[in-house]
Amino acid sequence: GDSVTQMQGQVTLSEDDFLFINCTYSTTWYPTLFWYVQYPGEGPQLLLKVTTANNKGISRGFEATYDKGTTSFHLQKASVQESDSAVYYCVLGDSGTYQRFGTGTKLQVVP
Amino acid sequence: DPKIIQKPKYLVAVTGSEKILICEQYLGHNAMYWYRQSAKKPLEFMFSYSYQKLMDNQTASSRFQPQSSKKNHLDLQITALKPDDSATYFCASSQGASTEVFFGKGTRLTVV
Numbered sequence: 001g002d003s004v005t006q007m008q009g010q011v012t013l014s015e016d017d018f019l020f021i022n023c024t025y026s027t028t029w030y031p032t033l034f035w036y037v038q039y040p041g042e043g044p045q046l047l048l049k050v051t052t053a054n055n056k057g058i059s060r061g062f063e064a065t066y067d068k069g070t071t072s073f074h075l076q077k078a079s080v081q082e083s084d085s086a087v088y089y090c091v092l093g094d095s096g097t098y099q100r101f102g103t104g105t106k107l108q109v110v111p
Numbered sequence: 112d113p114k115i116i117q118k119p120k121y122l123v124a125v126t127g128s129e130k131i132l133i134c135e136q137y138l139g140h141n142a143m144y145w146y147r148q149s150a151k152k153p154l155e156f157m158f159s160y161s162y163q164k165l166m167d168n169q170t171a172s173s174r175f176q177p178q179s180s181k182k183n184h185l186d187l188q189i190t191a192l193k194p195d196d197s198a199t200y201f202c203a204s205s206q207g208a209s210t211e212v213f214f215g216k217g218t219r220l221t222v223v
Contacts, residue, residue: 025134032209043214044154089154093209096157097166098144 002027004092006102010065013109019077023090026071033073033100034091043103044089048075071082085109114138115215117202122220124192126170131178134202142166142205143185145177145213148199160185187221192222 004025008015013019019033023033032051048057048064050073066073075088090102118133136143145157159167163179174186174196189196199217 034211036212038154042218043217044212045202045214046211049211057122091212097142097161099190099205100214101146101154101156102164110127 001028002092004090004102006090006105008033008105009103010106010108012072013080015081015106015109015111016079017109018082019080019107021076021088021090021107022072022074023102024070024072025090025092027092031063031066032093033066034093035062035075036089036091036101038087038104040086042064047088056086076101080107081107082109082111114155115202115204115213117200117215117218120216124217124220125208126192126194126222128192129188129190130192130220132189132200132202132220134185134187134215134218136183136185136202136204136213136215137194138204138213140206141182141206142207143179143183144203145185145187146201146203146214147160147198148201148217152198154201157187158185189220194222195221197222220221 006023035048037047038044050057062077087104087106093099115136130155142161144159157170158177168178174190178186199219201217202215203212
């Protein structure tokens, strides 16, 4: 069945460090891939969307790309700030009835 | 203005009791969902509805019953509450599985 795997449970970085979070997915359909971000006390919200058509998404300094060959997609940011501290979810959307969320990566950015 | 309204924001219930979590969305979406997030587990999909019909159910227990009285409503009835049901329950909606999902602010349920 369709699935998404997010291996990094927690990442701690210093301000201005480079961020890289990776996910792998499995689906028989043409996937639409998302990154959502969840701040404390709130529900998740869309950060980026990547489709097979554009291969890349950019928003708020974050960039997401996917590799069809390795069925992986990742989120990166060149220079993180303390305000980026949150939980980041990779999400698989396809022809199914709901989007499949990964287990989340908690990013903590220390000043 | 919040586009997805969840009530109540906080809820404390006694073990064995029954509660209903309310959700209304004003985004004009056809699909609505319930997710659960606890301290022990990551965000967990529970149900999806489309045009008021149940499309997917990933909840093992029949104690959880979604109820859709109107197109933009999807309430969640939980019976015979257990302490393990303590979690934040998020209602969400979208136009489809490949479009952005919008989440409410959640109902934090504590079962004592």
